[in-house]
Amino acid sequence: MSDYPGLVALAVDVVTLTVRDDKLHILLVQRSIDPFVGQWTLPGVFLAKKWMGKEWEELTDAAERALESKAGLVAHVEQLGTYGSRGRDPRNHVVSVAYIAFAPDLGDPTPGPHVSDAKWEPVAALEGGWGLEGLAFDHNAIALDGVIRAQNKLEYTTLATRFLPEEFTIGDLQKVYEAVWMREIDSGNFYRKVKQTKGFIVPINERRGRAQLYVAGEATMLYPPIRKGD
Amino acid sequence: MSDYPGLVALAVDVVTLTVRDDKLHILLVQRSIDPFVGQWTLPGVFLAKKWMGKEWEELTDAAERALESKAGLVAHVEQLGTYGSRGRDPRNHVVSVAYIAFAPDLGDPTPGPHVSDAKWEPVAALEGGWGLEGLAFDHNAIALDGVIRAQNKLEYTTLATRFLPEEFTIGDLQKVYEAVWMREIDSGNFYRKVKQTKGFIVPINERRGRAQLYVAGEATMLYPPIRKGD
DNA sequence: TGAATAGTGTCTCTCAGACAATATAAC
């Protein structure tokens, strides 16, 4: 750390994933300003120099602000990766720190400033692109990395419960795995597997129909993992 | 992506890991300029505005330049994460993109400009810190994240071969796993496991003593993974 | 009444861990 620091514009973009109608969806916003007017992108903001009375905003705060200000949604985020290729922004050099958010069904988004529309876009089980090819900047690649990250994290973490409301059934949980992995799972095996993994889900004294309801347990990692195969 | 872009200084720091004397080591350099003169850090540079005749350097190029210019070493890098907390640099706000490099034993490093010394530091099997507590900036945390990342990637990728020269024995490979995971492995089980994972290692028509020599295969992912346990 | 969902049970195969055994090179 020395030499001659060039100063760069730092953007923060968010891949927000949810499960609606038993299918994986990603949050997109439509730009109403240049560059790329009218095109769809991930919600993002520039890192603010002043924020809450302090110098410079934290990266995670910026990511949550992007979600809130562009789409009116609130969710926790975690870092995905940083994208700094030349030419990814036509104006000048912009490095973008991407975040990923896993949300339960939050309802429809509300377009914020500089955004003409906002929507949940289904992520289709297509080869390579998953139907995410039309985005501006390099947001196709970022969105793809986000989906892959989510698929992998379902294997070895308890992340799946973050797509669900407080109380859920094992069937609900199975549908999250099926939506994110885009494949069917044998429910008998899934029941056995999920119930024997201690700390993953905790039964409560309530049922929906004849289905037992559960809440998320305190575990964050799954040992052994639930393999998605291949 | 809109609003008011504040401009930040972007640093790139590298966690370089190797296995020497059957133990995991990390590359450190000693600063000869302010701030933190005399303290040890990860090698890093600021992203250059002009590089190879073009505007702005690529992030991975900057990471490899950090290794080369500060320690005289050449290795491939991959991204680890981005660190942007307020107060991580005493001068002003600096966001750092951290990279990780996995290298075979490259010999001793050569201190470059603004560096008074460079060394391979053993990563000890201590609780929490692994003996990496004395670094400047937030480089303790970055180094720790790098070691954990390496431990995890050995499970499900063929990364371990990147710590070895072209040709190696299964015993050599086992020592890499033992050094990075800091635990002993049963060699009988390890032999069986590694040989039945197709694409991981390929035998060549040569031996060292009575040990069969291998080269890395074309696989990058391991299915099923080699679990480190816990 | 029938279909979808919730949940249990069973069988087989693979694989991981523990550990024994053997063979050969190096000292």
Add this chain to the structure above:
DNA sequence: GTTATATTGTCTGAGAGACACTATTCA
């Protein structure tokens, strides 16, 4: 010869995948 390393083999138990079966709720 002795020791360390390389390599194969054997046994056991846990867990995954395939699939059958039952019970109950809802349309």
